[in-house]
Amino acid sequence: MKYRRFGKTNLDLSVFSLGTMRPLGSEEGFGQIVLRAVERGINHIETARGYGKSEVYLGRTLRQLDRESVYLTTKLPPTADAKMMAGWIDESLFRLGVKRIDCLAIHGVNTWEHLEWVQGDLGCMQAVQGAIASGKVDHVGFSTHGSLELIQSTLETGLFEFVNLHYYWSFQRHAPLLAIADQLDMGVFIISPADKGGRLYAPPATLKALCEPFSPLELSYRFLLADPRITTLSIGPATVAELGPFLEMDDYPLTAAEQQVLSRLDHHMSDRLGPTQCHQCYQCLPCPEEINIPEVLRLRNLALAYDLVEYGKYRYGMFENAGHWFPGNKASRCTECGDCLPRCPSQLNIPELLGETHKLLKGKQGRRLWED
Template sequence: MRYRRFGKTNLWLSVFSLGTMRYLDSEAKAIETVQQAVAQGINHIETARGYGKSEEYLGVALSSGVDLPRSQLYITSKIPPTAEADTMRRYIDESLKRLKVDYLDCLAIHGLNTWEHLDLVENSCFSGVQQAIKDGQIRHFGFSTHGSLELILKAIDSGLFEFVNLHYYYFFQRNAAAVELATQKDLGVFIISPADKGGRLFSPPTKLQDLCAPFSPLALNYRFLLSDRRITTLSLGAANPTELTQPLSVADRDHPLTSEELKVLADLETHQSAILGTDKCSQCYACLPCPENINIPEVLRLRNLAVAYDMTDYGQYRYRMFENAGHWFPGVKANRCTSCGECLPRCPENLDIPALLDDTHQRLNGPSRRRLWE
């Protein structure tokens, strides 16, 4: 296991952090998984008020013989933005009680996803956080986000936060500018769900496996992230001890990408361009805003991956969350397109966006999906 400085918090975190969103139905599995993770070098565990019984189960696990002093075990919990400082203080007290700890090493705003959320932090609940810090209940403050790049940059630049939890992977590099700005501002960078949201890479399609050979797609994505020294730690959402094995097999491989790895990544790009041809969306986001509130770049990113790499299962998983996950995954499905044409002159590649949106909907639509803890 390798350890890195978590920005201005000055905490040294393991390059993999144990995320506990999937501790929804088994206290025994939670205890076993936490103990095994700590035994293998993980010193940072992340939970949230909104993750079902996760805080409660983690509290039991932490009091069940974890072989690491509290001063060397770092606990993060997340609380949504609140309209009142007193509500934030109450939520903090409740989280501490469930976790059976006297303080949180890190508290993150959970889901700073809209401009209204940032306003709530700046003008409402931040004073409650400040008081909790003064009282010794919280040591460091940050935010977790599924929001737009513009919002993330604004939040990083606000000076309120010491770390950021965000989406950034080989197959989604939109937030590269946020990683860079966080580094410049000395914020710790925590990458959310690189195995699942990063492409469901724990069960990759055969085509993607073949294109990534001799590496697995998951290991290659981990290496892409671990080789980036701006990134502190990656979330590992193991629901049982066996799910620790594959990620932790690369936990000491944080050296620069090798020539062979770089060649595979370059070949992936070449393959995508060849397969998609003139239908490839380059993710410039110039097509937005859409009057129907379609997240055109994200829809077409999912199409890129499905067509080029057979990542249809992942595309369906994400696409079906449109209209069902609120601000966690904003936008409507592509069949809402009215072919108004407003996006067409803004596209530098002259894509037939309405036709591509229709094609994506036909490929990826199906039963609705919701957030896991819902």
């Protein structure tokens, strides 16, 4: 296992962190995953108030470990009520059975209103800073599913020491944020690259063939670990077996062979989609019908280029069902008003592509595993 400095926290974290959103079956199974992960060298475990019984299960498992051998992160949602946040911190300490939380993350600074709550004189950061002063919390950061602009503004508040960020080879919109976080000496924790990055634990045959001689999951992890600005990647195994062989992966720069495969993926998408490829410039926004046009068309790109249709259905099904965690309306809401057309530098027929994507990806409604 490799370890990296987590920004200004100065904690040395394993490059793979155990996320506990998925492994929420039996308490026994949960404990087995945690213990095996620690045996394999993982020293950072992430949980959240919103992850069902995760804090409770983790607290009971920690009794079997040397508390100082692992770093704990738990996440609490943003609130304008400092008293409520203080109560949540105490509840998390009780559930985890610890006197101190190493890293506390504001869970989901996803809207501008959330940022206002964080910055407000009487908001949640007042309680967090009080908890730091009293020794209940060591370090504070935030997770986010928000826009690039919102995340940048949150980084630049100077209130945080680390960020939990969506960034993958299949989603590089947030690349500029890595540079900002690096300038600010903030730790960077990549959220769920296996799942959110394409459900790569069960890749389609097309993507597997394109990634040879590597697996899609291996290539995704290497793409991230080759970037020294990234500290750690979240993995969320549902079984011990899913811990897999990747934990001993090296973090050296991308090899020529890896770069060649990543280039092959790019060229294949360009060849497959031709002039209908969305290049993710985001100039089509805002949409009068609040359709997240770039994300819808990103899912189209991935589905048509790499046969990531099931992943596309999984993510597309969350529109209109996951609130601020996955904002935007479904493409079927398009009224063909044409507002976006003159702003697209690629001159895409956006209404037509939205309709095509809806037909391709519509399916059952999706929700987050846990609701706050």
